[in-house]
Each structure stands twice: as structure tokens, then as C-alpha cells.
Amino acid sequence: MSVANTKLEAALERVAKGDTAAFRCVYDATHMKLYGIVSRILDRRELADEVLQEVYVTIWQRAGEFDREIASPITWMATIARNRALDEARRRPMRSIEELPELLELPGDDNPYATAEHNERAQQVHACLDKLGPDRKQIFLLAYFHGLTRDEIAVRIGRPTATVKTWLRRALAQLKDCLGDERR
């Protein structure tokens, strides 16, 4: 467990008891990462601002639910942020092809919370994504990093939505086989 993760865990435990000073520490340590997630998926600043507020309210409310056996604190919070951003993204109308993002390369990994175990898992994910092939990998990354729906992916790649769904389900099944079962 990295020093940064240990400190964040301790702060979350205090947040669960209503410690607002600890909540400030959590915010200071994580707001850049969480805002990066929310703003990338929502691509409208005022919406990202609103959603980020809701994310931290959720962290405040649910800090007592954090379980270090399941995820690191930053991963737990990133999941909350990404889920909330996706919930909000689904409220917007479908974007035109000009508005849809393109993703050529996986963004860099600059993670102060990385551990040796984390890096090994990250490498495994990258290797398994590479096995999908370049086209399917692009579809996957567009969905994950930009929150594209099946319909938007279909517009981006010029294929029917039903085809996209089939490709996605097969790619995800292949990814699961490659990564192994994570059920607890």
C-alpha cells in the first residue's frame, strides 16, 4: 500500500465520523483526478462543476462504506465519479458526428497512488485490450473515456447499433476471459 493511499484511507475513516478537516484533505488530494474524469466524460464545464459537487457529497455520505479489501480509496472515489458522470451524460441528447470525440492513443498514466500490484494489473489490462485488435480497442476506449453510447459509437464508426452491441459484448467477454474472474 502506497503512503498516499494509506493517508487517504485514514482521512476517509475520519470523514466517516464527520471530520470536515479530513474531508478537506480528501478533497485536496483527489479533486484534480476526479474532475479530470468528470470533465472528460461530460465535456461541458458547468455540468462537470455541478456533478463534481454531487460526487463529493456522495463521498461524504458514503465514506463509512469504503472497504479497503475491495478497492483502493482513489479507485473507489474514481468509480463514484465516473458512474455519476455517466448518469448525467445519459441525460444529454445524442451528439452529432462532429461533436463525437476521437481517441487515437491511451492517455498517459501519472498515478501517485500506484503500487507494484497496481502497475501489474494495469499492464495486464493494457495487454488484454491490445488483444482485442485496434478497431475494437478504439471502440472500447471511446466508450470508457468519453462515455459514448452504442448509438454514438455506431455513428462514429458508420455501423448499425446492433452490430456495435454484438462487437461490444464479444469484446467484453474476451476481456473477461483474459483478465480472469474478479468476483468476491
Add this chain to the structure above:
Amino acid sequence: MSDGDDIEGLAAEYVLGTLDAAERQAVGARRRTEPELDSAIRAWEARLSPLSEHFPQAAPPSDLYPKILARLDSRPRVLGFRAGSMSSRRILVGGISALAASLLVFVGWLLAPRNDGIANLNAQLHRVVDAGDTADETLAAFFVSLNSASKVLTIKPGSVRPVPERTYLLSLAAQAGGSPIRVGVISPYKEMILPWPSGVPLQEAGNMWLLVSIEPASPGSATSPPGRVIFKGQLASGRRP
């Protein structure tokens, strides 16, 4: 294979984010009551979690933190225990608290009047359209259950959206007419448990409308009338939401 059968595929697409709005809301609601689906979703979140490190960092506005603090004051908090993260002392304290709570529930059961055979009731609250009827929406804004034995209402958020600087207030109103009776503030984020109003006989539950109005963040007095009703439903026997 339909999506109903393909739990893995549904969970994977939920985590990936490719489900459309209706599908995503439906899965989000289903995972609360379907352990297999919830487990599959958590497994996919764990599988894909390393990818979250690749989101570039970005700086939010500097005035965001005070706005967050202002929202915290009006929100009730969830107290949860996770076995893997508790010290032995917290386990002991938790165990004693659970035993004490169980004894209180037992004593309460002995002393409380019986529910006279009134069934547990459930309701789905939908948006009110201008005519006063509810909209034909697939997903309810809130799901409500009445436990007749303990006389509590459990309110779970569904498709409802939070509104900045506003809260949601649950009230009861007799279908025959009369002033609404406040039950309490409910949350668009989490499940809430509120007592059934003491002045309303349980036998009347099936004859009451459940109304949700939108209120200022600082709710008015208990005697001031509720604001504009935006969700509505009726308690009835049937499958729990």
C-alpha cells in the same frame, strides 16, 4: 439471449458506459435488489479500475469547495460497516450496538399495537403532468414501501434527479380531499426511512396519495404548506419495488 439472461453482458456495458439512458437507469435500480447483478457490476468495476488512472487531471473552479460544504449541511449521512476494514474494537462496539438495537426492536414489537392485519404496501411515484395525472414514464422517480408492522416508510430514489439548492419533501394527502400531511425530506441520492405520520391511521394508507414536492434547501416550518408537487403515487399491495 436477452439482456435479462445476460447478466454479465449487461453489467459489463453498465460499467463501460454504453447503455442508453433507460437501460442504465433500469440496471442502476435492479442492482439494488439483484445481488447477482450487483456482484457482476462490482467485478467489472474491479477489472477496469486500472484504466481510471489514464484520465488526465484537471483543475475545477476554486470556488467549488465552499459550494460542496454548503451542500453537506442539509444531507443525512450513511453509516456503514465493512467487515474487512474494521478493527476488533469497532467490531465489538458494532456487535454490542447490534444487540442493543435487536433488544429495542423486540421490546418495541411487544409494546407496539398490532397492524390489524394490514398488508405491507408499495408505491411507485411518477412525474405529475399539468393535468394532475402522472406521466407515462417507464421508470419511477421514487419507490416507496410501507411496513405496516413497524409503521415506517422506506423511500428509495429511482430516476429522480437532484436539483441544486432544492430538496424533496414527501407528504400524504387523502384522495377524498384535505390538506397534505408532511412526512419528511427525502433524498435523490440514497434510501431513507421515515415514520408513518402518527395522526394518520394505517387503515387509510391505501386511500392516500403520496406526494413529492420540491422545496428550498432550507425547508420551511412543519406547518407551512408543501410547494409544487412534481411526483405522485398511491400505495397498494403487490411486488416490492
